[in-house]
Amino acid sequence: MDEIIRFDNVVYSYAAAGESQETMSGPGGGGAAESGRSADGHRQPEPDAGAGGTPALDGVTLSVRRGETVAVLGHNGSGKSTLVRMLNGLLTPLSGTVTVCGIGTGEEDRLLEVRQKVGLVFQNPDNQIVATVVEEDVAFALENLGVPPAEIRERVDAALRDVGMVEYREHAPHRLSGGQKQRVAIAGALAMDPLVLALDEPTAMLDPRGRGEVMETVRRLNRERGVTVVMVTHHMNEAALCGRVVVMDRGRIRLDGTPEDVFLRADELRALGLGVPQTVALARGLGLDAAPLTDEDCARVIFDFVRGGASAGG
Amino acid sequence: MLKDITLGQYFPGTSLVHRLDPRAKLILVFAFITALLTANHALTYLVILLYLALAVTVSRVRPSALARGMRPMAFIILFTAVLNIFYTPGRPLVSFWIFTVSAEGVERAVFMALRLLMLISCTFMLTYTTSPLALADALGRLMSPLAKIRVPVHEFAMMMTIALRFIPTIIEETDKIMSAQKARGADFETGNLFRRAKALIPLLVPLFVGAFRRADDLAVAMECRCYHGGGGRTRMKQLRMTGVDALVLTGSVALLAGVSALGRLGWFMR
Known part of the structure; x- marks a missing residue:
């Protein structure tokens, strides 16, 4: 049983959630349980509630296994960021359940446990770094969890090593490049020793070089540390690097499969306002029924095509 | 132009001053300022100045960095000095029209300027050599x-x-x-005070909106990293007063207090 995350028919709408969002202020707060109950009042919102009440998530069922890398695609407003915020209980479903390692994200008293299991990294690296020194920022989560100082030191060093930022550990974050800042943010999540690393468009504000750094880091963490990765992205090339692609549209999952499977359905993707990686676009432009994801694959597909065409013609 | 502001900047280092317990440093700064404000004799100033010079040397903070921090205050220091030169009654040195420069005035002007310069230098020394987090931490612990x-x-x-x-x-x-507003024709540099203040509105509004958005993002990011207030928190960097800390602290406080007290009591006047 290596299922690590489970979404069961999850419905969420920001309009309907309005007030219950206040409950996000943390576990154990006296008010949290109460407003949680008041949210029960509108437990069953109409899925197609009008007047701006379009659900951000509309019956999402999803299962992620340990060690997977999942790319979540979708145009703006498709609900992918909401999906990610569900992973660690930042948002809790209006109906349905989200379970992380068997713990429901709605269980107020186990919220810290869930947050520790799912490290979340956001788009803007500037807005998620708390401390003025890199290593102190990485230590932030562990300090919050009440880990003994000596162990914090060890885990911070390990996390910085894992993202390749050891030599910057005494630097001021605002002097780092975007890619470096984002790697610090990843280290900050990684220090918690999470099972899942969830990233919400981690490369959106970075230059190509920073994007490469971040993607390389994330993939290495998956490969070497076995961290499960859930990543929202707009870049098809990044999605192609993942083992699994989930395409969302208007709060629902439309496509779910390996990158090859998903990108082969280019017409459906286009209808959802999405493109395909350039290699796939090229192959399809040639009229091939293939979805090569790497340059080498693409070259081979085209080579086969040209040779096949030549032998058929001659 | 805004890049010149170095307030609250920290230059990491490994000197004795850097490694000193931030709580000790805070107390030292307090003692230093007290000594400075009660100083009333050239010798007291000299000792305090030497002490500061020693601290700067040991910390390897570049004097140019201190000077840079001082620049915005230059006017106030100069202004204070000039006022003191002309408005201190005493033995006249030079006198023209309605102005009289007294010997006491010059002395006081020098002391005043020195006092302000050292006051600023000492606070800059604190922020240059102490990571702001350590500083906030130390403040928190001292106030706990x-x-x-x-x-x-x-x-x-x-x-x-x-x-x-x-x-x-x-x-x-x-x-x-x-830059963005300038590109759209905004003018921050000309006009009277009122016009210039008004020109700042298109600067301040987006700045505030942006700051609030950042605050929101940061709050969410902090929550994601299990922040739940001060209860049950530990710190990676423990503060431990070592023998060296205690020695520096007691030595410095004794020196500063002693020198200032002797000056007050008039021991140097003989």
């Missing part, structure tokens, strides 16, 4: 007895840390917005 009377010490320290963290970011953003 106040938590018993329900003063939100942890929250206060956290707020300071975050403010310090975001000062450079917000300054950068200000620069960016300024």
Whole structure:
């Protein structure tokens, strides 16, 4: 049983959630349980509630296994960021359940446990770094969890090593490049020793070089540390690097499969306002029924095509 | 132009001053300022000045960095000095029209300027050699007895840390917005005070909106990293007063207090 995350028919709408969002202020707060109950009042919102009440998530069922890398695609407003915020209980479903390692994200008293299991990294690296020194920022989560100082030191060093930022550990974050800042943010999540690393468009504000750094880091963490990765992205090339692609549209999952499977359905993707990686676009432009994801694959597909065409013609 | 502001900047280092317990440093700064404000004799000033010079040398903070921090205050220092030269009654040295320069005036002007310069230098030395987080931490710990009377010490320290963290970011953003508004024809440099203040509105509005958005993002990011207030928190960097800390602290406080007391009592006057 290596299922690590489970979404069961999850419905969420920001309009309907309005007030219950206040409950996000943390576990154990006296008010949290109460407003949680008041949210029960509108437990069953109409899925197609009008007047701006379009659900951000509309019956999402999803299962992620340990060690997977999942790319979540979708145009703006498709609900992918909401999906990610569900992973660690930042948002809790209006109906349905989200379970992380068997713990429901709605269980107020186990919220810290869930947050520790799912490290979340956001788009803007500037807005998620708390401390003025890199290593102190990485230590932030562990300090919050009440880990003994000596162990914090060890885990911070390990996390910085894992993202390749050891030599910057005494630097001021605002002097780092975007890619470096984002790697610090990843280290900050990684220090918690999470099972899942969830990233919400981690490369959106970075230059190509920073994007490469971040993607390389994330993939290495998956490969070497076995961290499960859930990543929202707009870049098809990044999605192609993942083992699994989930395409969302208007709060629902439309496509779910390996990158090859998903990108082969280019017409459906286009209808959802999405493109395909350039290699796939090229192959399809040639009229091939293939979805090569790497340059080498693409070259081979085209080579086969040209040779096949030549032998058929001659 | 905004990049010149170095307030709250920290230059990492490994000198004795850097490694000194931040609590000890805070107390030292307090003692230093007290000694400075009660100093009333050239010899006292000299000792304090030497002490500061020693601290700067040991810390390897570049004097140019201190000077840079001083620049915005230059006018006030000069102004104070000039006022003191002309408005201190005493033995006249030079006199023209309605102005009289007295010997006491010159002496006081020099002392005043020295006092201000050293005051600023000493606070800069604190922020240059102490990571703001350590500083906020030290403040929090020194004030922690106040938590018993329900003063939100942890929250206060956290707020300071975050403010310090975001000062450079917000300054950068200000620069960016300024350029953007200039590109759209905004004029921040001409006109009278009123016009210039009004010209700042298109700068301040996006700045505030941006700051609030940042605050929102940061709050979510902090929650994601299990932040739940001050309860049950530990710190990676423990503060431990070592023998060296205690030695430096007691030695310095004794020196500063002694020198200032002797000056007060008039022992140097003989």
